[in-house]
Amino acid sequence: MVVGSVALDTVKTPLGRGKEVLGGSATYFSISASFFNPVNLVAVVGSDFPSRHLQTLKKQGVDLGGLLVEKGKTFRWDGEYGWDFADPKTLSTCLNVFSKFNPQIPREYKKSKYLFLANIDPQIQEKVLKQVNPKLVACDTMNYWIQNKRNHLLRLLNKVDIFLLNESELRLLTHQNSIVKAAKELTRLGPEIVIVKKGEHGSLLFCDRYMFSIPAFLLESVVDPTGAGDTFAGGVIGYLAQCNKFTPLNFKRALVYGAVMATFAVEDFSVKRLLAINRRDINRRFKQFQALSCF
């Protein structure tokens, strides 16, 4: 189960433009995770949300029983990337129906064993946690919540098993310069596992007993990095749910599957590329990753 946003994104990159395309953290996560395990989606859209997008998600095996359609407009984000494809410039954010998002977990979702709390207000993430009791809880966040709802976020982290964040969020949260020290500090705040997303530089995993360092997959060209982090999380949690057993090797491979899914996501606008691949493509890229980095 994933709780997060489903949005319509307008994205400009040096290589093109996507206008009101399917986006949102829960969208990227669920399409990515759907290659490994069935996904239950909890989110809200407006009455203007194109029904073809609903069909797309359903066809991918994403259950929409938790997707509320409310009167009003769907969450819209408008952003632009420069040549470095780093942090985009946000041109506008219209929360619309998402501003009153109050997730109610359908009864049939309560048996979900794996939960991903995508980047939303930590108070809402906590409200979700009160309604369920999964085997594993993973969560994401963003600079805004670290700066403006720090205490709520810290309280939430106490109830989370896996915390995913990027380097700048890690530094902002811990005021530590050393990534290793910062991540270890975070594991003492609740999450057994801290995963640090480094974008084109790979990812790191920290827990009490071990650390992993996964290099970047080498892509010749990136078209649109939107959703890479949520797609990564979808691969990580989807693969863990598929294994349903928490060994060090499974965690390591989960990171690699996360990276593999993210490489597909950035090869085209919106979820276009993710919808065009199959499990064989994923396995092929996993093997390429092995050839690239194992010694």
Add this chain to the structure above:
Amino acid sequence: MVVGSVALDTVKTPLGRGKEVLGGSATYFSISASFFNPVNLVAVVGSDFPSRHLQTLKKQGVDLGGLLVEKGKTFRWDGEYGWDFADPKTLSTCLNVFSKFNPQIPREYKKSKYLFLANIDPQIQEKVLKQVNPKLVACDTMNYWIQNKRNHLLRLLNKVDIFLLNESELRLLTHQNSIVKAAKELTRLGPEIVIVKKGEHGSLLFCDRYMFSIPAFLLESVVDPTGAGDTFAGGVIGYLAQCNKFTPLNFKRALVYGAVMATFAVEDFSVKRLLAINRRDINRRFKQFQALSCF
């Protein structure tokens, strides 16, 4: 054989200070490579160069038959690192005797099979090449030469087998944003192999037939990053010379040994830590690297 600088560095980092400590590209390279193979050093120092440093290098198995001692002062560099341990601020550079460095390769060095041209003027690097005929030539450079001696550098690259550079130098040289495209472009300019140093984010290797991506080793704290790149090169070329056989696996492991050596170098000022380790420490860290990143 390595041709480069031997210097006295004054380095300030947030964790301390080293005053007139042993430094220079050829110093770091030769001490690092000496763990894998005997090293012939070609460089110049002034008459003020402390003889204890000569003893240090000799004890490490570095041949000093190519080290000129000239009347005058040794090359001095004074720099300062911030908390991010990224590019240091150079406070002063006094080339002194190094400004007239005109390397003459001793006859007994001419049978060296592996040559590393550390970061010096590409015209001097070319002069060295004219005196020898090694099995493998590797070279390093820096922003200054890319900007001010571009044509000389490009001519040199045509005669080089392995070219090592960092990300910003790669972008400066190729005007390409994609690292993959940039590195591939460079392999068409001469060097069969391009190695991109990404500091704390690991390293990449590109050639016609394959690519490698090595993640960073996770260090809890860095004391002084000076010389990390040359120490890395010493591990890479030293290990290749030890293998003396160019298989993909050897190249991959060479990158890892390079990274391993660099992690030692940054754990203390100058070459202190490098002088305190043995081959068993290196092998132990190599295995830790494997556990950290192979899946």
